[in-house]
Amino acid sequence: MSLRAPSLEADIAAAAMGLDDLGHSRVLYGCLEPLGADPRGTERESDAASLRNLPYFDEPWTEWSQFVAANAILDTAFTVMIEACVNGSVEVLQHRLRKMLMEERYHFLHGRSWLRSGIETGPLNRAWQEAIEWFGPPDGDTARLHREGKLSMGPAELRGRLEEQMETKAPQTEVDWKQWDAVRRRGRKGAIDAHTFGMLRGLEEKKYAPPTAAKQAAT
Amino acid sequence: MSGYKRVSGDAVEYEVFARKTRVEPLHQVGSVVAPDADLAMAYARATYDEERWCEMAIVRKEDVIHLWSPGDA
Numbered sequence: 696m697s698l699r700a701p702s703l704e705a706d707i708a709a710a711a712m713g714l715d716d717l718g719h720s721r722v723l724y725g726c727l728e729p730l731g732a733d734p735r736g737t738e739r740e741s742d743a744a745s746l747r748n749l750p751y752f753d754e755p756w757t758e759w760s761q762f763v764a765a766n767a768i769l770d771t772a773f774t775v776m777i778e779a780c781v782n783g784s785v786e787v788l789q790h791r792l793r794k795m796l797m798e799e800r801y802h803f804l805h806g807r808s809w810l811r812s813g814i815e816t817g818p819l820n821r822a823w824q825e826a827i828e829w830f831g832p833p834d835g836d837t838a839r840l841h842r843e844g845k846l847s848m849g850p851a852e853l854r855g856r857l858e859e860q861m862e863t864k865a866p867q868t869e870v871d872w873k874q875w876d877a878v879r880r881r882g883r884k885g886a887i888d889a890h891t892f893g894m895l896r897g898l899e900e901k902k903y904a905p906p907t908a909a910k911q912a913a914t
Numbered sequence: 915m916s917g918y919k920r921v922s923g924d925a926v927e928y929e930v931f932a933r934k935t936r937v938e939p940l941h942q943v944g945s946v947v948a949p950d951a952d953l954a955m956a957y958a959r960a961t962y963d964e965e966r967w968c969e970m971a972i973v974r975k976e977d978v979i980h981l982w983s984p985g986d987a
Contacts, residue, residue: 704946704957711960805956808949 698756705809709762712802716770719777719795726792729785730845731836734878740896744886747878749825753885760814767806767861768822772829774799775848775856782847783840803860810861823865827854828882832872927975928954932967940971 700706727733738745751769756762777795780788810819830850831837841849848856858864875882886892893899925947931940943962948954951972958972 702947704948704961708956708960711963801956801959804952808953808956812949 698759698762700762701759708805709766712766712770712805715798715802716773719798722791722795726787729787730840742886743889743892744884746887746892746895747880748887749829750881750883750885751822751825753887755888755891758815758818761818763806763809763814764818764822766802767810768819768826768857769829770799770802770806771860772826772853772857774803775853775860776830776846778856779841779846779848779853784844807861816866820866820868824868824870825881826857827865827868828870828875829880830854831877831880832870832875835872835877925949926954928958928972929975929978930958930962930970930972932962932965932970934965934967936968940969945975946972 700709724733734747736745749769751765756765774796777792777799781792781796783789827850830853833850835850837846837853838849840846841852854865870882876884887895890899926949928946928948928951929942930944930946932943933940944958946954946957946961948957954972958970962970
């Protein structure tokens with residue numbers, strides 16, 4: 696992220712929330728099996744376009760307002776989905792995700808406070824649009840899991856809960872569900888850039904790793 | 915980023931208190947500057963969470979009533 700926060704406190708908080716979310720991902724990957732088979736394949740090691748990231752994360756952010764919109768809207772959208780899991784019928788999700796909600800509370804407080812300071816509408820509207828796309832269509836898998844009781848909320852309820860949390864209505868959005876990618880849960884094509892993809896795979900860090908004993912012996 | 919100040923609104927200093935066990939008293943672990951209690955809580959948690967605190971609290975610095983301070987007679 697080639698972006699600086701307006702203060703050291705904000706920088707520290709942003710980094711800490713990022714670490715929280717990485718931890719949440721690890722927990723989630725370990726307990727989502729009851730909701731369906733893992734859709735990830737080996738292509739995720741070589742093809743950035745196979746990653747299930749929202750378009751919002753395709754390019755590195757350049758403005759603090761982009762971070763605030765993601766923190767306030769997208770992170771809270773994630774939180775309401777976790778609420779739907781915790782209050783659904785899947786026992787492992789009920790138990791293992793509860794702590795996540797406690798940690799996400801501080802993300803919400805951070806996002807809401809910065810949102811009150813006023814940010815540009817561009818990133819905000821985009822975050823709302825992508826949150827609604829991520830919840831899915833009225834007849835998609837989220838709706839099915841809601842009907843089955845595994846999630847306590849479907850797309851409409853998730854959107855309503857997000858609006859309730861943010862104390863505002865979502866801006867006018869139009870989603871072409873026929874063009875929507877049901878696997879990547881996004882309405883537009885694209886992928887993260889090669890440099891970020893390399894960082895995610897640990898390739899960037901390898902540049903700074905000390906040479907191995909074998910390499911040393913060869914030289 | 916020029917449109918953003920260090921904090922939004924008027925900055926307020928909050929003292930951060932915490933303790934690791936129920937049997938020890940709360941003690942001051944640091945301070946944060948934020949425009950409101952929401953952000954101060956988020957900053958305090960992010961900045962001072964290196965220990966396994968069983969309790970953390972923040973207090974507006976201006977709400978602390980001093981009986982005396984260093985240098986007072």
